[in-house]
Amino acid sequence: MSTTEHTAITAPNQFVESKGRRLAYRSIGTGKPIVFCTRFRGNMDVWDPAFLDALAARGFQVITFDYSGLGLSTGEKDYSPFALAKDANDLIEALDLKDVVIGGWSLGGLAAQVVVAMYSERLTHAVLLGTSPPGPNVKLAEQLFYDTASKPVNSFEDEVILFFEPRSQASREAARRSADRIAQRTENRSVPVPADWAAAHIGDKPQNPLFPAEPILQALKTTTLPILHVAGDHDIICPVENWYALNQELPTAQLLTYPRAGHGPQHEHPEATAEHIATFVRSTS
Template sequence: MKTAILATLLAFAAAPTLAWAGAVDAPTRFVEAEGRRLAYRAVGTGRPLILALRFRGTLDSWDPAFIDALAKDFRVITFEYSGIGRSTGARAGTMEAMVDDVRDLADGLKIDRFVLGGWSMGGAVVQEAATRMPDRVSHLVVIAAGPPGQAFWVPEKAFLDAASKPVNDLADEEVLFFRPSSEVSRAAAKASWDRIHARTGDLSPPVIPAAFADQAKAVADFRADTHGVSQFLFTTRMPILVVAGDRDVCCRVEDWFALSGRLATTRLLVMPQAGHGPQHQYPEEVAAQIAVFAKP
């Protein structure tokens, strides 16, 4: 009897002590909101951090290493816009509809105040969301996205060609989110690709081509700045962190440089030899910087 008890205690002591499932294994859950179901996954147990997706993104587009690194400090909640992936309802094809998704997700999860982050198109969505509900967003994180207004640099042709393909392979991912000219970045692309594809079940369907035009128009509307986002950036007291690659072929970091001296609370983190997905090239480092930035 004593031997059996000792063996049980030793086995318990040797077992891993994760308090939550990692991003690769996190189950897809759903929130009912206004007649639709919003698909989401949650990892971690800290303060809530809601992340908005990129152009053509699904729940499976995030690098698990980035999500798991963030989950050391946050309850990280990723989701799919209405009508995208496994979310139901009319497809969210405008900034207003995507912001509604953020709000309704938070309401459905009974989250009043949260850190809000977004990648690429999601970076535009969260700027709009923070403008609309500043009392609910404690800190704003904009990853690989520009400010509203006319961009000084437009996306490069190689990026647009890859972004318009129905399905992307690793070579496309290097062009879209990394720096193909950098050996360091290419190696990071392969490592990130492998991590993302480690999840083999409970996957979301890819975004259909019909949604591409809607999402592209939504980004164009954000650039037109019809909702006062620029004024918000110039006057807000909300802490804002912009994370950028030094050679982003879609959203050049130089567009933020042009606003230097006018941004009230914005900090800029530029990652070296990186492109449009700096958080996937440097998952642990970017997550650590976000944790420091959003420390209560």
């Protein structure tokens, strides 16, 4: 496993065989491993390089990967958070990582919660980005997400709607900067997730609960693993209000919310989010 001085833009695609399929991943930095599960319709190329590089600069080995059957990974594709969590755990085991921070964005945040509940042996912390807690929600997602996320191809304006705060000029400008950074990787890119297949897994309207996994909620209520959730105050698919509703029930959860921000807070505030994560990991155990 190479951890030479690559950036997120130059990191080579690497592969590891695990349980009958090949998982594709990238790794930058050295230090404490942090493994990120990606979002709906995401692959290794949807992460903002500034966010990943900022984490590497703060002493993390930052690992992103493609789920089974998606991107550059082989195997059967399955968007169940339980299947995605198994991918993450199998990758961690195959690379023999220890003292791991499990991270996840959106759908990947659901997977990361399953990892916490079912595969915590190698973990020290969890970092959740713009995701939903399990169980009933006090605030539903917005129809606008389903109408936008299900398009075969998303324009820049769609991405502003999905991941930023369209009503904020500062957020719009951050969206452009983030998109430009992501576009800098032009070679050895991953394969896009099939849009029709992905759309079939989210339905066409808001659901309550978004993540119907009561056993996972019960696990979060009893875990000793420190959990950080980072969000924008206007997340159209995973409203942050649903985390605050559990304030008295999750004994290890810390909540960080950016004002006038959306579903991709780590892309709008890459350096700040990396610094918050580093401080969280350093100061909790």
